[in-house]
Amino acid sequence: MEAEQLNRNLFLFKFYSRRDRQEVLDSDKSWYFEKQLVVLRLITGDEVLSQVELVETPVSIQMYDIPLNQRTMQIVEGIANKAGRFINFDKKAKIGWGKFVRARIALNVEKPLRRNLTIRQSLGQPSEVYYRYEGIPNFCYLCGRLGHSLKECERRSEELDEEEILSFGEWLRASPCNPFSTKMESLSKKTNSENHDSCDSSDQTASAQEVVRKLQMDKEP
Structure with missing residues (x-):
């Protein structure tokens, strides 16, 4: 190369x-x-240098609290599309089971991270779905965009109130799972290990509850 x-x-x-x-x-x-x-x-070679847009990067996301009767591939793909451009699901995972559903998306780095989504259940009641992102780099807790920290944010005022509740935080991160080609059997074997790259749904519960707590203070439309 x-x-x-x-x-x-x-x-x-x-x-x-x-x-x-x-x-x-x-x-x-x-x-x-x-x-x-x-x-x-x-690129193919036909592009004009000044017009090449580099705005998307692949990211695996975890989607929490999707109602069981809405865990169809079509509906969950639509939910994933709200966080970025849907690419695919974990082919070895059963989409109807587990505490979260995992998908791969192309994340627009120029937009804030999506924190939650309000959907309607079968009887019309609103329900909140929460997103968490695997392996994302530093991002701003004020504007939610990748590539800079809170101290570097152009939208930050000179003095930030210490008591101000930021809309974004470390609770949006998720521990990376194994690659999509990895079999679910091997994932289950690593559930009780200390491997940081394992994907243990039950181990994410506390963090998911923290996401809910944060977003109850700042609902996103």
């Missing part, structure tokens, strides 16, 4: 192997360089 710098924040990567290139593009995790997010996009 070769890397060529086109301008201050734009690089061109040339792969000698299509297989290697596809492995990079198909990864369900974001890429980083010196702790900074690297947004990748496949």
